[in-house]
Amino acid sequence: MRLPNARDLNEEQERVYLYAPEDGRVLVSGPPGTGKTVLAVLRAMEAAKKGRRTAVAMFNRMLEAYACRLPDGIGSLEAQGIQVRTVRQLFKELWFGLRVPPAANAALILLDTSFDEREKVKELGAKWKPAIWAPWSPKSGKSRGYSWTVEPDEYWRNPGAFSRWSPTSDLPASEESEFAVDWDTVTRHLLKHQSVARWDALSIDKLIIDEGQDFPPEFFRLLRLMSEGVIGPEGRPLAVMVLADENQRLSAKQHSTISDIETALAIPASRHYHLRTNFRNTRQVALVAQHFFAGANTGIPLLPERRGPTPEMRRCESVQTAVEQIVTYQRNNPKHEIGVLIPDDDTARRAYFDALRTAAAPSSVRVQTYAFRDPEFNQPKRHLVFDEPAVTVLNRASCKGLEFDAVFVVNIHAARIEEGQEDFFKMGMYVMSARARRSLALLWVGRPSDRPQVLGLMPRAPAIRILA
Template sequence: MVVDFLSLAPDQQDVLASLPFDGHHLVTGPPGSGKSVLAVQRAVMLALTGEPVTLLTRSNLLRQSLEPLAAALGPEEGLDVSTVHRWLHSWHRARTGRPAPQADDGWFDWAAVFQVAAARYHGTGPLLVIDEGQDLPLDFYRLCRLIGARTTVFADECQRITDTQSTLAEISSLLTGPNRHDLTATHRTTRPVAVLAARFHVGGTRPALPDRAGPTPSLHRYGNAQQVAARVAEYTKTRPDEHVGVILRHTRHQMELAERLERLMPRSRLQTYVGEGAGRYRTLDLTRPGVTVLNRRSAKGLEFDTVFVPDTHLDAGDDPTGAGLRMLYYVLVTRPRTRLFLGYAGDKEPPLLVHIPATELVRDQSADTIAS
């Protein structure tokens, strides 16, 4: 579905309309507040002025999810949707004839990149719109300042789940005081899902709860991986038009579950994504209903009608009070538009979930009830 300006909620329209074309801007908001949609809208508006604009994401899968909307709304030329890695390699190659030198952490030799920027920069810098900006390293924003990039950053530091990440204060400092614009409402999830998500919110003011009703999230105990596959297959059999996301911690478990689902649902529209893979596991059609099996690292910025997170037991050894684990679950829990099914293996609920009351997280709901 194409989300044009008139389809936006009033608070989203207000923020978008308040963004001047010049200067740096930082737009913040909770999950489901529409940051990704507004990032596309912002990039389209800038491109319509005639200057080239690049919409950047850290995640290749998030890039894939935004590209169709940008193509539907934007001009035929002048707007590129790219990952930060691809864009920086292209930027460096245009100036040196070589791709940017990489570092062991998967990013870049920033000192070498800065030298190229300092030696080759002339005139006005590029127009950049950045989605999920909290997941980019501080050195990327240092580069933006060095090359005079005019940036609009959409971010939520309560969703930082990567090893290289930036706080809103750090982004503001490196962009020399951008104009701040805040989204406060969430438009994606139901009220019961938002209530559970609030349990994992870290820092700052909790987002206001949405009014939309829906089923209470549930927690199910699985005996083995085959039961997980059977549960997902049974659920989706009666809902062929839903977008269902299954999010797992480990790539190996992700691929094993995808193989089981292919056997159980040979005619279904099943997709899986492996970030470091290629071919059929590297490209998805996120506009197509069906089941998508993902790794947690790829879930940021995405949304589904229903989400299964069946392996919460793998987090039992992590500190349930730690900010990292809580921010991870804040991201996972806020992916569904309507239904959320958490799961675990073993005899004990994971420490992070065990104290959540049944009014917010229903236990061991039967498969017959879930499929209805």
């Protein structure tokens, strides 16, 4: 990521960087491009310099990978002793480390079993699952990677039979999705087992959360209790800083508005900092993003002065024609970072990725992608480069927080907007168009006579050049 020098911060950023309290809870809100991630990273570096054990927690792996890469000469965040994790991973590690007894609705129960006792647990119905990560399994030796698990039904029939192997469970999942955490259950469980939890597993005393709007209020209620010292190690309350923009919410279900976060974290006005200056986009890109603005509280950024080309909306005969447009742009601008963003359709993401890779093959340009569910491409820390020329193909959910010189939002004709979900569609378009530093194109595929539903929601001239 591009990290301005602390001396280049503007006044509103400086207020956070220099004067926001180190302890308790602080909220920073601001629209896209106002420097929230920059402040998260700068504040983390500052806290680490002062000897505070700090973590920056991101919503997804893409942002985690992006924030890990700092400009040359600064050294990675990890090298500075700062943990960079997704929130889920951070709390999963903590949860396992606390070794609290299994939660009632947990999908998986783990046993801390030595190699020598494997036959005994097997007799009780436990199974060895090598793919399950257990913090206590040694990295080498005879029992390397052994994770013994027992089905919840089996366990709850006779919990006492397993007690000698310190049973614990996975983070309780919410009913909506196995990937979403049931934070209320986590809170209740930690309150109940506060005295037996091994709190030395909490390896941080400062937590900075980026993209805070994508976590539910229950998560912030847990953080509040941890920062008040109600949950956590005695005498070591957790300091929390949250950065958020409610206009960039990802899901209609699991999210928080700014006022939800203020309430759940009990943030007074004096601890809520507002950013308004957009450092990322040109004025022309910002005007298109503004068209999709859904009107929630964080506000529209001040329009930037920097000028650039007028964004375009282009009809393409086929996916292949759209791909050719992108490849032509890349050939004319070989030094650019290019984002190809899709309003959440994994089949389309893969199709664009494959077609771009083939079409760009004669050149040495890097074409890369990420998808959580695609085992070939779900390790962005290992596979992706940032701040170098590349064509990066991503779904909407993965492009949060990132930026590119040029953005092509493709496949928009296929977007289906469910009743009452228009605001979320617009928020998705807001997030994707605001990734562009300079050039923005919205591409749809169809015949000249086609009128896909979404075209009615697109900006019009003169904000955008319409090309058929």
